[in-house]
Amino acid sequence: MQVANSIIAITGAGxxxxxxxxxxxxxRGARLALLDVNQQGLDESVTVCQAHNAEVRSYVVNVADEAAVDQCFTAxxxxxxxxxxxxxxxxxxRDGMLLKVKDGKVTERMSLAQWQSVIDVNLTGVFLCTRAAGAxxxxxxxxGVIVNISSVSRAGNMGQTNYSASKAGVATMTVTWARELARYGVRVAAIAPGFIGTDMVAxxxxxxxxxxxxxxxxxRIGEPDEIxxxxxxxxxxxxxxGRVIEIDGGARM
Known part of the structure; x- marks a missing residue:
């Protein structure tokens, strides 16, 4: 499939x-549907893409909301x-240690809210969007093609119980869906970035x-365009x- 003239939806595009x-x-000539919870961020992304003469539309959606996701992809x-x-x-x-112990006593635990918020967006959100788009x-x-963004942290990373679990789940769902959806002509693959020079890293x-x-x-840190x-x-x-491509400069976590 060529990128030019393809209709491509990107979540977290703000x-x-x-x-x-x-x-x-x-x-490269793609027709873009940009999804995010942040309207202002989406507006800025649309403006930048339109500067390249792209056909682009924005959709405000919480990827963890089943009804909202289904409505969004129908639109x-x-x-x-x-x-x-x-x-x-x-x-x-929502990083944090599973437990913190001082003088033999547990002083802090990763909260259920920390765990659930990451699982809802990073794992359930991927499931809901793939189900809607795949249909x-x-x-x-x-x-069609589905590209999931996992992470090298999927192998496990200190202070990231929730994030690592979610990204490991994304990697395994990628393989599962590649096998299930191939009969419909849908390919599924994933990218596992390492340290990339986003605003957060900068x-x-x-x-x-x-x-x-x-x-x-x-x-060196990876460049966003390398992803x-x-x-x-x-x-x-x-x-x-059915493959997870690691773009991490050789790092292993």
Whole structure:
């Protein structure tokens, strides 16, 4: 499938990697449906994409809300006349240790709210959006592509019980869906980014950022376009499905 003229929906498109992906794909002629909970962020992303003469529409939606997701994808299919690609990028972090102990006593625990909020967005949101988009693709008879954003943290990372669990779940759902949806011409793959130079990373204290770089054999933080170009590669390689591509400079967590 070619990126040019494809109808591509991107969740979490109001900032960060989602916006970078949108701009990268806009430059290559994609027709874009941008999803986020933040209207202001979406408006800014739409403006940037339109500067590249892209056809783009925005949709305010909470990916963890089943009814809202179904309504959103019905609207996308009606507005664009179908859907070719979904990029499940929306995600949040609520980091914390499972337990903190001082003088033999537990002083702090990861709260259920910390756990559930991340699972709701990062895991349930991916499930709901894939189910909605996959149904449109399967019924169209033209197939499609679903790209999930996992993380190298899926292997387990200290202070990220919730986030690591959610991203491991995304990776396993990717393999499961690739097997289930292939019969309908739908390919499913995932990207596991390492440390990428988003606004959040750029705001880290210099000493913390330096410590992160030391964990990367290539000795640098990844560029957002290096993730966006991988999305493009997955879309355009018709023999790729059921795989998680690590874009992490060689880091292993």
């Amino acid at each position: 900032q960060g990697l989602g916006r970078s992906m949108a701009v990268y794909l806009a430059e 996308i299919a009606a507005d664009f006349g179908g859907l070719d690609v979904l990029v499940n990028n929306a995600g949040i972090m 449109i693709m399967a019924e169209s008879g033209n197939g 705001q880290m204290r210099p000493e913390i950022l330096e410590g992160l770089v030391k964990q990367v054999p290539l000795r 966006a170009s991988t999305v493009s590669f997955i879309v355009e390689n018709d023999y790729l499905t």
